[in-house]
Amino acid sequence: MTEPTTVPVTEAGPARQVVERYFSAINAHRFAELGEVFAPEAEIHTVGRAPALGRAEALAHFPTVLAGYAEHHDAVTRWIETEDAVVCEIHFTGRLRDGRPIVFDAVDLFDVRDGRIAKVSTWYDTRALARQIRG
Template sequence: MTPPAIERYFAAVNAEDWAAIREVFAPDAELRTVGAPTRRGRDEIAAHFPQVLAALPVHHDEVTRVVVADTVVTVEIRFVGRTADGRDVTFDAVDVFDLSGDGTTIEKLSTWYDTAAVARMTR
């Protein structure tokens, strides 16, 4: 069963609801993405998503597998998107979430995918 905080996260990303993204993270949360600086705190994290997805006006994260181990949740994702000039972008990723003790917010998120390949697809 997917924890509600994870469901809220993916619903917000797919809907580009950055206010909801901000609220699903703990106030002192961290976001780590391969090849990028660590983002800290709700405001920095919420500002990150529209910047990263600016090159992909059409995008959808499809959750393909969820593994829950207490407050750590590993999620496999199939990302499907399209650039502004109509090029399709598809790749697989893994997100590792550390939830708060009560499971209501995300304290830490590590995202893992081939950032160099995605950069080539979106240039």
């Protein structure tokens, strides 16, 4: 019988570190801090929405998208990272303003350049989310 192989745990690389700061800011409603992680030419692509282009639109995106939630939390359940890209599986939990719970899974893809997020693409089942919102 062969011994199991252990994979050494490594520290998060620079790309992942900036994405961790992104999630920390969003989960804490510290949207102004996102200005520190987004590149000036940042792009946010969310399924079912028009892209947010440029840092100003990126910063305005989150308060608008999350306005209907009384609470929300993006929990990263899996990280895949390269030198300039990070893929995250997300488990989103939250409550609408009327108190109803919302739960869904998503995948976020990040392109990182010069230590800042240049592009985020977010993918999730829009139909399943719409059913929860409609009730």
